[in-house]
Each structure stands twice: as structure tokens, then as C-alpha cells.
Amino acid sequence: MLSVANLQAAYGESRVLFDVHLEIADGEVVTLMGRNGMGKTTTVRCIMGLLAPQGGSIRFEGRDVAGLTPERIARLGAGLVPEGRQVFPTLRVRENLVATAANRLGRADPWTLERVYGLFPRLKERAGQMAGTLSGGEQQMLAIGRALMTNPRLLILDEATEGLAPVIRREIWHCIEHLKAAGQSILLIDKNLAVLKRLADRHYIVEKGRTVWTGSGADMDRDAERVHGYVGL
Numbered sequence: 481m482l483s484v485a486n487l488q489a490a491y492g493e494s495r496v497l498f499d500v501h502l503e504i505a506d507g508e509v510v511t512l513m514g515r516n517g518m519g520k521t522t523t524v525r526c527i528m529g530l531l532a533p534q535g536g537s538i539r540f541e542g543r544d545v546a547g548l549t550p551e552r553i554a555r556l557g558a559g560l561v562p563e564g565r566q567v568f569p570t571l572r573v574r575e576n577l578v579a580t581a582a583n584r585l586g587r588a589d590p591w592t593l594e595r596v597y598g599l600f601p602r603l604k605e606r607a608g609q610m611a612g613t614l615s616g617g618e619q620q621m622l623a624i625g626r627a628l629m630t631n632p633r634l635l636i637l638d639e640a641t642e643g644l645a646p647v648i649r650r651e652i653w654h655c656i657e658h659l660k661a662a663g664q665s666i667l668l669i670d671k672n673l674a675v676l677k678r679l680a681d682r683h684y685i686v687e688k689g690r691t692v693w694t695g696s697g698a699d700m701d702r703d704a705e706r707v708h709g710y711v712g713l
């Protein structure tokens with residue numbers, strides 16, 4: 481469903497991505513790992529159309545999407561949970577969720593408010609609360625719920641659990657497991673190697689703007705020293 485090859489990108493004069501590649505098939509959960517500043521968010525920004533790539537290709541659902549607007553790419557079925565959540569702070573929880581509902585046509589089982597509340601009962605309890613007053617973990621749940629309301633074919637989570645309390649992290653991981661079991665394709669960025677290894681089908685590691693390693697969790701165990709070096713453990 482997603483195929484990124486030889487992706488190159490820059491901020492002004494400063495080249496950041498040199499050769500990133502990654503593939504996600506239907507229903508797969510794939511991770512993108514690497515130390516801070518190695519190019520994970522920039523890769524996501526290119527996939528979502530938030531930054532125009534300087535070279536390489538990005539194919540999503542069989543189409544070349546490099547250079548399309550973020551709106552077009554979102555409509556093709558890419559849903560992003562951005563780093564830092566970015567919920568609408570002055571809208572209520574319920575309003576945040578309905579504000580982005582889309583892509584329902586032709587979906588056998590579209591996401592609804594009730595389904596999101598079923599996944600995250602805390603959001604139901606706080607449906608009338610301003611999103612800006614939620615805890616960090618609740619905001620992350622809301623950001624995930626908001627992305628799901630667009631019925632994405634591919635859900636992308638940038639820093640899925642960063643800065644969250646352990647109990648909330650567990651809830652987020654549980655939710656991702658649930659989505660995976662339901663066949664949702666997911667691109668996951670996070671630093672929790674142990675959980676990612678268990679949860680994801682395959683992994684990609686970027687180092688200074690290049691994909692330097694790819695493999696399964698079992699490959700990771702076999703190649704532990706190199707992998708730990710790349711992810712900074």
C-alpha cells in the first residue's frame with residue numbers, strides 16, 4: 481500500500497533525507513526507528529505531503545503521491561497522529577472527533593464516535609471537555625481517535641507514546657494491538673524497542689537520512705548489537 485524509495489528531502493539548503501526506503505503491505509504494522517534527528521518525522525512529513533521531496537518516489541495505494549497536497553493524500557487514506565498530538569485545544573473532545581470525520585463512503589465498517597469511545601472509554605467520559613485541558617495521554621488518545629475518524633487505510637503514529645505515563649502507554653499499545661488485529665495498516669514511530677519488536681511485523685531504521693537496516697523482530701534479535709547501536713540503546 482505504501483512504497484517509499486530513495487526518498488530525498490531538505491529544509492532550505494539543509495539536506496536531511498538522502499536515501500530512505502520503506503514498504504508497507506495491506507494490514508501490516510511497520511516501524512520506523514532511529515535516534516533523534518535522524519529523519520523519521522521528515523519522512524512522515526513527505527509521505528503526508530507536508531514537505532515536498534527533492535527526489536525519490538512515494539507510492540500510496542498504487543499512485544505516485546510525491547508533490548500532492550496534504551488534503552489529497554489524506555483523502556487517499558493516509559491518517560496522521562502527529563508528534564506532539566496537535567489536537568484543537570479550544571474544541572471539545574467530541575468536536576475534535578467529528579471535525580475530521582471523512583472518507584466514509586464505501587467503507588463497510590466506518591469509524592463512528594461510539595466506536596472511538598469504545599476504544600477509549602476515557603474520551604467518552606470527557607466528551608464535553610475542552611481538548612486543551614486533557615492530560616497528555618488523553619490528548620494522544622484523542623489524536624488517535626481523530627485520525628481514525630478519517631477512516632485511514634494507513635494510520636501513521638509519530639512518537640506514539642513519547643512523554644506518556646507507563647499506564648497510559650500500555651493503553652496506547654493495547655489500542656494499537658486491537659487495531660492491528662482488525663487489519664489496520666500502521667506505520668509506527670516510537671522508541672520502545674521491546675514493545676515494537678513484539679507488536680510490529682517489520683522494522684526500518686534510519687540513520688542520518690538513510691535507511692540502514694530492515695528486518696523482522698527475530699532479525700533484530702540476531703543482529704542486536706548493530707540495532708542497539710542504531711537506535712541508541
Ligand SMILES: Nc1ncnc2c1ncn2[C@@H]1O[C@H](COP(=O)(O)OP(=O)(O)OP(=O)(O)O)[C@@H](O)[C@H]1O
Pocket residue numbers: 491494496514515516517518519520521522523563
Ligand atoms: N523545520 C525544519 N527546518 C530545518 N531543519 C529541520 C526542520 N525540521 C527538522 N529539521 C532537521 O532535520 C533533521 C531530521 O529531523 P527529524 O525531525 O526528521 O528527525 P527525527 O528522526 O524525527 O527526530 P526526533 O525523534 O527528534 O523527532 C534534524 O537534523 C533536524 O534538526
